[in-house]
Amino acid sequence: xxxxxxxxxxxxxxxxxxxxxxxxxxxxxxxxxxxxxxxxxxxxxxxxxxxxxxxxxxxxxxxxxxxxxxxxxxxxxxxxxxxxxxxxxxxxxxxxxxxxxxxxxxxxxxxxxxxxxxxxxxxxxxxxxxxxxxxxx
Numbered sequence: 001x002x003x004x005x006x007x008x009x010x011x012x013x014x015x016x017x018x019x020x021x022x023x024x025x026x027x028x029x030x031x032x033x034x035x036x037x038x039x040x041x042x043x044x045x046x047x048x049x050x051x052x053x054x055x056x057x058x059x060x061x062x063x064x065x066x067x068x069x070x071x072x073x074x075x076x077x078x079x080x081x082x083x084x085x086x087x088x089x090x091x092x093x094x095x096x097x098x099x100x101x102x103x104x105x106x107x108x109x110x111x112x113x114x115x116x117x118x119x120x121x122x123x124x125x126x127x128x129x130x131x132x133x134x135x136x137x
Contacts, residue, residue: 017106050097057093061086 035042042069064083067073098105119136120128 041102046096046100049092050100053093054090054097057086057089061090 016024022032033044033048035044061083064073064079064086068079073079095105097103098108098110115136119132
């Protein structure tokens with residue numbers, strides 16, 4: 001076995017050791033899903049859908065921005081329309097997350113505003129974004 005293969009195999013063993021049981025075993029994952037579904041007010045299938053969808057759609061939006069800023073793609077009407085559609089998909093998954101958690105989307109928006117007003121006051125500063133008060137998540 002060459003050194004590269006040995007290093008990779010060793011790393012794969014390490015990755016497995018530091019991975020949670022539900023990430024490795026379907027029955028453990030099913031137990032967690034059932035526990036969350038039965039012991040909380042969270043709609044487990046819906047929150048999984050929302051989390052996976054938000055991540056993938058944000059990636060699609062980011063891909064367009066990356067190509068415009070780093071690869072010469074034009075900042076034209078077509079690409080703005082494409083970003084608009086991706087933002088719509090993000091909104092769909094965001095609302096799905098709100099429904100999964102039984103949250104009023106308007107209250108989520110207001111809570112975000114309250115959090116950011118407490119952090120920044122009337123104006124953003126780099127220091128306030130980097131040095132957070134205790135409890136500011």
